[in-house]
Each structure stands twice: as C-alpha cells, then as structure tokens.
Amino acid sequence: RAITSLEIGMQAPERSAVADTGKGGRILLVDDRQSSYERLAGLLAAEHTVDVEPNPTEALFHAAEGNYDLLIVSLDLNNFDGLRLCSQARSLERTRHVPILAIADPENSTRLLRGLEIGVNDYLLRPIDKTELLARARTQIRRRRYTDHLRDNVQNSIEMAITDALTGLHNRRYMESHLATLAEQASTRGKPLALMILDIDYFKSINDNYGHDAGDDVLREFAVRVRKSIRGIDLACRYGGEEFVIVMPETDLHVAGMVAERLRRSIAGEPFAVHKGTKRIEVTISIGLTTLEQKGEAVADVLKRADTALYRAKHDGRNRVVS
Ligand code: GH3
Ligand code: MG
Ligand code: MG
Ligand code: MG
Numbered sequence: 001r002a003i004t005s006l007e008i009g010m011q012a013p014e015r016s017a018v019a020d021t022g023k024g025g026r027i028l029l030v031d032d033r034q035s036s037y038e039r040l041a042g043l044l045a046a047e048h049t050v051d052v053e054p055n056p057t058e059a060l061f062h063a064a065e066g067n068y069d070l071l072i073v074s075l076d077l078n079n080f081d082g083l084r085l086c087s088q089a090r091s092l093e094r095t096r097h098v099p100i101l102a103i104a105d106p107e108n109s110t111r112l113l114r115g116l117e118i119g120v121n122d123y124l125l126r127p128i129d130k131t132e133l134l135a136r137a138r139t140q141i142r143r144r145r146y147t148d149h150l151r152d153n154v155q156n157s158i159e160m161a162i163t164d165a166l167t168g169l170h171n172r173r174y175m176e177s178h179l180a181t182l183a184e185q186a187s188t189r190g191k192p193l194a195l196m197i198l199d200i201d202y203f204k205s206i207n208d209n210y211g212h213d214a215g216d217d218v219l220r221e222f223a224v225r226v227r228k229s230i231r232g233i234d235l236a237c238r239y240g241g242e243e244f245v246i247v248m249p250e251t252d253l254h255v256a257g258m259v260a261e262r263l264r265r266s267i268a269g270e271p272f273a274v275h276k277g278t279k280r281i282e283v284t285i286s287i288g289l290t291t292l293e294q295k296g297e298a299v300a301d302v303l304k305r306a307d308t309a310l311y312r313a314k315h316d317g318r319n320r321v322v323s
Contacts, residue, residue, distance in 0.1 A: 022138030022145075023047040025069035030059040030085060031103070032077050036126075040072070040103070043130045044137060056080040064094035069141045071095070075104040075111045076126075083114055090119040097147065099140040103128065164238040166216060167223035175237035175245055179299045182235065182249055186292055193292040194248040194256030197306045198226075198263070201284045201318040203242040210281060214274035215242075218283055221272050229263045245303075253291045253323060260287045260321040268319055284319035286310060 025048045031037035032054040041050045051066065053059040056077060063071055071089060075082040086102065089095040102115045102123040112123045121143075122136050162174035179195075186193035200206075200222065207215040219242065226236050226244065235247040248256055264285060271280040288310025292302055313322040 022140075022142035025049070025137065025141035025144075026067065027051070027070045027072060027137065027141075028053060028059065028063055028066060028068045029072045030054075030056055030077075030082070031072075031074040032056075032079060033074070036074065036076075040128060040133070043128070043133055044072075047134055048137065048141075056082065056085045060085060060088055060092070060095070063089055063098060064092055068098055069144050070099050070101060070137060072101045072103060072137070073120075075102050075108050075115060083111055083118065086115055086120050087118045097144070097151075099144050101136055101140055167219055167238050169223050169226070169244070170235065170237040172237060172239050172245075175235060175239065175247070178235060179247060179303075182247055183292055183297070183299050183302070186249060187295040187297075191250045192252040194251040194253065194289065195291070195302055195306050196246050196248075196256065196260055196287050196289040197239065197303070197310045198244045198246065198285050198287050199310055199314070200242040201286055201314075206281065206283070210274055210279065214279070214281070217274040218272050218281070222267065222283070222285075225266050226263065229259060229266060245306075251291075253289070256289055256291065257321065257323060260289050260323075263287070264319065264321055286313035286318045287321040288313055289321055289323040 027044055027048050027050045029037055029041055029044070029050055029052045031040065031052065034054075037052045037054065041052050044050045048070075051062065051068075053062055057080070059071075059073075062068075073082050073086055082102070086100055089098065089100060099121040100115075100119070102112060102120045103126065104112050104115075104123065105126050109125065112120075112125075115123065121140055124133060124136060162170055164171045183193055185191075200218070203215065203218075206218055219238075222244075223236075223238070226246065230236055230246060230248070233249055237245050239245040248259065251259070264287060268282075268284045272283050273280050288306045288308065290302060290305040290309055293305075309322045313320050316322065
C-alpha cells in the first residue's frame with residue numbers, strides 16, 4: 001500500500017473546478033529516501049494528491065491499479081534501478097499513457113538521457129525548485145488529461161460508427177465489413193458458419209395500433225432478448241428497420257436451428273412491455289436460417305439464401321424458423 005499524503009500530514013486539495021489548470025492531479029511519487037520524498041510530497045501537496053511509494057516493485061503495481069495522472073520517479077533510488085521502473089511502466093498497458101517525470105542528482109544525469117530515450121516525458125535535477133516542480137507537474141497532468149480526452153473521443157466515434165443507436169446492437173455497415181472476414185476464417189479453418197435473418201411479424205401493425213414509440217420499445221426489448229440468446233463470438237446486428245442478422249461462427253445448421261428456435265420461443269413466449277410497462281403486446285418473429293455451403297462462397301449468396309428462407313417462413317404462416 002502506498003503511503004498517502006494524508007498520512008504524512010498534508011491536506012489533499014479539491015479535484016473539482018481545476019481541470020484545465022493541471023492542478024488537482026493524482027501523483028504517485030516513487031522515491032526511497034525519506035528526506036527527499038517528504039520534501040517533494042510536501043511541495044506537490046499544495047496542488048495535488050500525492051501517494052508516496054518507496055518500494056519500486058510495489059510502485060509498478062500501484063501505478064497500474066491507481067489511475068494516476070503522473071508518476072514522479074527518482075533515478076537516485078538506493079535499492080532499485082529507477083530506469084527499469086520507467087521502462088516497465090512504459091511497456092504495461094495500464095501505465096503506458098501515464099506521464100513520467102524523472103528526478104535525478106546532477107551526477108546521475110547520464111541516466112536522465114537514457115530515461116528520455118525510453119519514454120520519460122520530462123525531468124528535473126536536484127536540488128528541486130518548488131516553482132519548477134509544480135509547473136512541470138501541471139504541464140504533464142494537463143497533457144495527460146487532454147490526450148485522455150482525445151482518446152475517449154476517438155473511442156466514442158468508433159463506437160458510434162459501428163453501433164445502432166436504438167438497439168445498441170451492431171449496425172449493418174459493421175456486419176457487412178466483418179461478415180466476409182468471418183466467412184473467410186470459417187473457410188480456411190474448415191469450420192461451419194451459420195447465418196440467420198430475423199424479421200418481426202406484422203411490425204407495421206404494432207406501429208399502427210400502439211404508436212411508433214411502442215414499436216421502438218419492442219425493437220429495444222427484442223435486442224435484449226437476442227443478446228441473451230447468443231454467445232460472445234456471435235455477431236448480432238440490426239440489418240434494417242425491424243430486420244436483424246445473427247452470424248454464428250463455428251456453428252452448424254443443427255445447433256443454429258436450436259438457437260433460432262429458442263430465440264423464436266423467447267419472443268413469442270413472453271409479451272413485450274411498451275409505454276413504460278403500462279401495456280403488453282404479443283410479438284412473433286420469423287427466421288430464415290442457412291450456413292456457409294462451400295469454401296469461399298460469396299457472403300452475398302449466403303445472405304440471399306437466408307433471405308429466401310425468411311420469405312418462406314413468412315409465406316408459410318410466420319412465427320417459425322425455416323432453413
Ligand atoms: P411482415 O410480417 O411481412 O414482416 O410485416 P411487417 O409489417 O413487419 O413488415 P413491413 O416491412 O411492411 O413493415 C416494417 C415496418 O417497420 C415499417 C416501418 O415503418 C417500421 N419501422 C422501421 N424502422 C422502425 C423503427 O426504427 N421504429 C419503429 N417504430 N418502426 C420502424
Ligand atoms: Mg416486411
Ligand atoms: Mg416484419
Ligand atoms: Mg422487414
């Protein structure tokens with residue numbers, strides 16, 4: 001357990017309302033010389049929350065678990081190579097993005113050069129000047145928050161581009177970009193691949209009788225039941241308005257038939273709550289099911305075959321699975 005700044009008698013500053021100043025950060029200070037870390041922690045505590053860890057092996061663990069904005073690492077450790085700690089922090093997924101500020105005695109300045117090569121972001125030479133320490137810490141923390149923010153934005157954009165907003169399932173574009181890959185993998189590995197198209201029966205009359213919002217409720221609840229029926233490696237997407245596609249790798253026609261039938265029953269067997277649960281309506285679906293027939297078969301042909309099976313399911317009376 002790292003020693004907290006509170007334990008060495010300092011007040012943790014507020015985090016709120018200081019976001020763009022680079023203040024209010026969470027700092028892990030790795031230093032095993034007490035006189036040094038007490039002074040540094042004291043200076044930093046004016047603007048940040050500081051945890052001190054004298055044991056570098058422990059420090060790596062805390063850095064990975066602790067969600068820090070900045071690591072300050074002394075390269076003058078008595079019992080460990082601070083550079084090694086920096087390079088380990090750089091190679092771990094959980095600490096890769098945490099900036100490192102290195103501190104060294106002037107006689108250890110060659111280590112600083114090595115540190116910069118392995119990804120240390122900035123450094124300070126002892127004796128440490130308070131203003132400079134705080135300024136450099138703020139700069140790194142600001143940069144860290146900004147790049148985190150950018151990374152989150154990129155993540156969100158990717159997520160939005162591949163997700164259907166109403167149901168949270170994948171969208172058609174994502175399915176189409178992955179189906180070919182899944183089919184190729186199945187072909188080269190000699191494994192089966194099943195694909196089904198599901199279409200809600202008389203969905204238009206649900207909209208007509210209960211309103212468009214009720215229709216949306218049904219689509220959302222339908223997606224929940226789909227998710228419960230499939231495995232993590234299966235790919236479920238909203239293919240069109242009330243039409244869905246499920247791709248099941250390593251699944252033959254027999255097993256896929258059982259999954260489809262279970263799904264059909266999970267829809268027909270339990271009425272759907274709409275209008276905030278004030279009304280419950282019966283819903284059924286029809287499913288067209290097929291598998292990849294030969295190696296290298298075009299996915300368009302597989303989809304077409306599933307669609308033909310779906311058409312027959314509709315024609316034969318709906319609420320059924322046809323393969
Ligand atoms: P079938 O049994 O032959 O499938 O009949 P159906 O009424 O389900 O089929 P049809 O394709 O005629 O109607 C689909 C309807 O789905 C028409 C469209 O207005 C509605 N729809 C499409 N997207 C949405 C949506 O996001 N929300 C709602 N509420 N309705 C939608
Ligand atoms: Mg239709
Ligand atoms: Mg329909
Ligand atoms: Mg339809």
